[in-house]
Amino acid sequence: MIRYLIRRLFYALPILLGVNLLTFALFFGVSSPDDMARIHLGGKRVTAEAVERWKVQHGYDLPHFYNAAGEGVEQVTQTLFVQKSLHLFTLDFGTADDGRDIGREIGKRMWPSLVVALPTFLLGLVVYLATALFLVFFRNTALDTVGVVMLVALMSISGLFYVIGGQVLLAKWWQWAPISGYAPGLSGLQFLFLPVLIGVVSGIGDASRFYRALFLEEAGRDYVRTAHAKGLSPFRVLFRHILGNAAIPILTGVVVVIPRLFLGSLILESFFGIPGLGSYTIDAIQAQDFAIVRGMVFLGSLLYIVGLTLTDLSYAWVDPRVRLQ
């Protein structure tokens, strides 16, 4: 297991380096340091001298990959790529182009994202599994048919509609909760009701249909028929045997997203005023803040790799036949 993890760690390094390189190339392919300076200095009275001063101040006066003016190793180290990207491997995110500390910002914004995403994720998982189990339990009945039609209808609706419709219906017309907002600590519970409810409801169609399909596949297997023939109660068959054996494909989809929960959701956070990480990258792209973009892309890649590794570990945990070598 340890050897497997070490090997995965070494695989991760070239992947992260490649992601870094790609981010760098894409960003500077559409945005030059002059462009960045102009957007940071504002739209008025930006002189060529001000642009040059900004570039020097923020270290964007270096060449991209090769510094012909440097000596020895400086020809490589005194470049934008090395100066701006490689320190990420020590998880030093540096400062944003507007001077603010990115690590601190991420640390501050991840909690609100997590506060919304974690209950949505956990509650959603329970609701989706329960719905799917309910439909499987009543398969081939009118309840199942009506349920599946409703799920298809729910999954056909845009996510944005749930957000806006939920806000208008539950908060504006029925006035059950604040339309949007956030507060830290327990006083923030009132703000969670709506985004969590909408987050859960908006995922019911997709997720429950998917889980229902998994359960139905298991329900048709021989061991289930055998369990029924042995005289086990339908509840015991459903919850002990079908649910247990369907756990592996469920884990595939679930565990991989856990580390990325705190990256938040753009739409949900934007409409509900959640000060999370959901819009951090998009805002940075609009503001042409390369420091934030590279940091967030790096973090996203890192967490994705962590998620995949955790998925592999969870396979070995739930299925004794799987061995990690």
Add this chain to the structure above:
Amino acid sequence: MRVLHFVIAFALMGCQEPINNPHPEDLVGTRTLFSSFSERPKHLDPARAYSSNEIEFIGQIYEPPLQYSFLKRPYELEPLTLTAMPRLTLLDAQGRVLPSDAPATKVAQSVYELHLRDDIRYQPHPAFVPAMHQIDPRIVAGLDDFPERASRVVTAADYVHQIKRLADPRVSSPIFGLMREYIVGLGDLGDRLMARQKIGQPINLEAESLDGAVAVDARTVRITLRGRYPQFNYWLAMPFFAPIPPEVERFYARPGMIEKNLSLDWQPVGSGPFFLAENDPNRVMRLLRNPHYHADFYPGSPDLRLPLIDQAVYSLEKEDIPYWGKFLQGYYDSSGIASDTFDQAIRIAPDGTPELSAEMRERNLQLVTALRPSLWYVGFNQLDPVLGGSTVAARKLRQALSIALDWEEFISIFLNGRGIPAQDPIPPGIFGHREGEAGVNPVTHVWQSNHLQRRPLADAKKLLLEAGWPEGRHAQTGVPLVLYLDTMAGGADAKARLDWYRKQFAKLGVQLVVRATDYNRFQDKMLKGSAQIFEWGWNADYPDPENFLFLLYGPNRKAGLNGENAANYKNPEFDQLFVRMKDMENSPARQAVIDQMLALVQEDAPWAFAYIGKTYALRHGWMASRTPNLMANNTLKYTDLNPASRVAYQHTWNRPALWPLVVVLLGAMLIGVLALRAWQRRDQAKGRA
């Protein structure tokens, strides 16, 4: 407490306080303004902040020497932290004093002497306690961890320090490029500091001298400018010239502070009516009354001491829908009107005047409208071989297009009537603007029956014919005229507007190709002068015609010179008049010069003057009625409201509905019954024989 309240209230819905109040419970019934912001301010450093969403905050925190009189129109400056308006002395090259009406060519230097009031004090801050400078920044998380705070009187040295900061390369002040042309020694100081930074030497502004900004004594600042610059007084009303205490900068400069976002860019320290008590720009920014604010009264009311409210809470609202919903629930005190909600809020009376809809009147809302000191225009690049230049053909082509672009229609379709068609570069409210018949652009409009009337399309077609493009085709070759609009607008939202442009050009048989591009490419094209037609706008920095007419001044052109003359217009006669006009005091003589300049640009048509936008804002009935002042930055101190009335309205408008809960409960019971019946049916089912 709020949580418990929320749970209980949700259980007993309808008989408690509103459960949907998004604001902290302890603020209910207090003299607090609830407002919002849609984009986090990038900078709060007064030497750096220039955007309106930044000035909205620091305008309440910092106090420059001058301010705009809140009620006087046209806009007028008055002392804020000074005992009187700055005393100006003009000197010639030999240092001899000149009369105030001396011609600009004779003036070598302008010396401004500013005498400070002695009761201006900073907000409480740890930097004013010497012992707090000894606390290791690594062991604190934020400003609240510094146990002591103090204040002190603002001195002349603080103003001088801030002027030096404009040249500091670490600050990147947007007005350094402009001010180095005027403030004596500022450019040299900037170059010195830049050189020092490049070789890694520390920068200490307190040890630097600046000939153009000197503290004569504790209460007197002397600023020396090169030549004459009458607009300088307006700059003295902006936060760029607010005082910064050097000890605060030293306090923030210690290692470990910037990592905790403890800097002037994040935690401002001013002497204004409010200080920033909470800065979480991802969620909320809170301004609290400065306990050391000096005596200041509402104009004409010596019993109304400013500020009139205790605090202002600004919440981040990125989307219009939740913002509008909360405004209608009474949780925001005022609101703009988005296009989506315009029809709900406003109805246009038969005589064309806007008024509140019946629903808004029922809610006792007030409608406040004002013309913005800004201008929107479509520019024709004067370097372009087809449209640009001073040839008769090119000028007539531009004039024809200016007539064809029907801005009255644009205002009606895209702005819900919130604007007026522009006739020249100077908006109403700024000296030099002419109302009525005298202000008509004779190239595009006529004055008929006391109304402004756009010239008929036939006039445009005639001009097009004279330009050598009859029916939009070249007179000799028959080649169709194809023009290009460069714009940053793209996507579905902009499609209708861009289609409108195409339609306007098609009226003359001219084909318009829209070249939508991103911000960077657009800026590149403008800097290189390779765009042909473009959209552009300008918000006034200050209410002086110079601030609009310099947009057409030749030496200020964008291509090659990086100025703000985006159309690269160059007319020697206009340029000469501009140089004369910019140094004149507002007077009939200045108006006469401006009239000549406006006639020149109307005839040359380097721009199609588009429109001047009108702001429509809604305020709840509990807000005191105030005339909007769109030039002043520090208007929050004049804001007043009645919190008891607000609470009463909030209770009336926010009663949670109970019936949907009953429906949900019944639905759950129905599913339960159906499930039970299905279960029983299956349990009792028999196998087939």
